[in-house]
Amino acid sequence: MPVLSGLAELPGDTVVREGGSRGFLLLLASDLAEYYCKGPSLQPGHPFVAVNELLVNRLARYVGIPVRNAELIRWRDKLFVGIEILKRKMTGGLTQGNWVRLSNAATVAYLVVAFDVWVLNTDRHEGNWLGGVLSDDAGWFIANDHDCAILPPGRQPADLAALVASADANCVRVEAVRNAIRDGAALRAAVESIKTIDDATITQLVGQMPTEWADEAAKKCIRDFLIGRRDALAVVVETIMGIFPNLKRSEENPAG
Numbered sequence: 001m002p003v004l005s006g007l008a009e010l011p012g013d014t015v016v017r018e019g020g021s022r023g024f025l026l027l028l029a030s031d032l033a034e035y036y037c038k039g040p041s042l043q044p045g046h047p048f049v050a051v052n053e054l055l056v057n058r059l060a061r062y063v064g065i066p067v068r069n070a071e072l073i074r075w076r077d078k079l080f081v082g083i084e085i086l087k088r089k090m091t092g093g094l095t096q097g098n099w100v101r102l103s104n105a106a107t108v109a110y111l112v113v114a115f116d117v118w119v120l121n122t123d124r125h126e127g128n129w130l131g132g133v134l135s136d137d138a139g140w141f142i143a144n145d146h147d148c149a150i151l152p153p154g155r156q157p158a159d160l161a162a163l164v165a166s167a168d169a170n171c172v173r174v175e176a177v178r179n180a181i182r183d184g185a186a187l188r189a190a191v192e193s194i195k196t197i198d199d200a201t202i203t204q205l206v207g208q209m210p211t212e213w214a215d216e217a218a219k220k221c222i223r224d225f226l227i228g229r230r231d232a233l234a235v236v237v238e239t240i241m242g243i244f245p246n247l248k249r250s251e252e253n254p255a256g
Helices: 049-063 105-118 159-162 173-180 184-195 199-207 216-239
Strands: 003-009 026-029 034-038 068-073 078-084 130-135 139-144
Touching: 003 078, 026 078, 034 049, 034 068, 034 216, 049 068, 049 078, 049 105, 049 199, 049 216, 105 130, 105 139, 105 173, 105 184, 105 216, 130 216, 159 216
Parallel strands: 003 068
Antiparallel strands: 003 026, 026 034, 034 078, 068 078, 130 139
């Protein structure tokens, strides 16, 4: 995977809510774009921070969830994952009022639910989101800040095998997103979209993670988890159906 060079560090006050509250670095890279950067050297207690961020970004893009450009960036002999900074963004939390302003809200909600359940992302909350500005009264939902998916602080790769079929309603924490899930067929379709990511693609994407962030044993644990949880996803989603207040009971089985 190509690696950009960092050219200059940017002041920390030039960006707000780009990728979480944990340690970060803002860099101007050799492509002259500005990036919000994360890496284990900035967060010693979170050794898989960059693996999570980069891998989940790649997976999200594959299934059609909007995400920002992610690049590997080397700066002062340290490797980081850099997420390109969004210049114009909506403000405030992901409330119902902001949700209805997002032009892609109705369709992206289903994919985000299925995806976050798949990668065990429990960190997408009302303060952890990005909305790109399209006009004065319209925005575009962009998924961001995935460093606590799959392997959050305290979880080791060997722990993943026991979590393949685990159901956690905290993977869908945003009330506006829960309220948006109304159509059982659309939710089933979202689950099927995840299942189109075949074993070879998952193996390739996991294999692209830098070895200085994850050794081959760790990559195998991550790959096996993603494949196993993909296959169990319909049943896992079915288990948490009760959190969607507007989903008709007759349509709620995503396994169909």
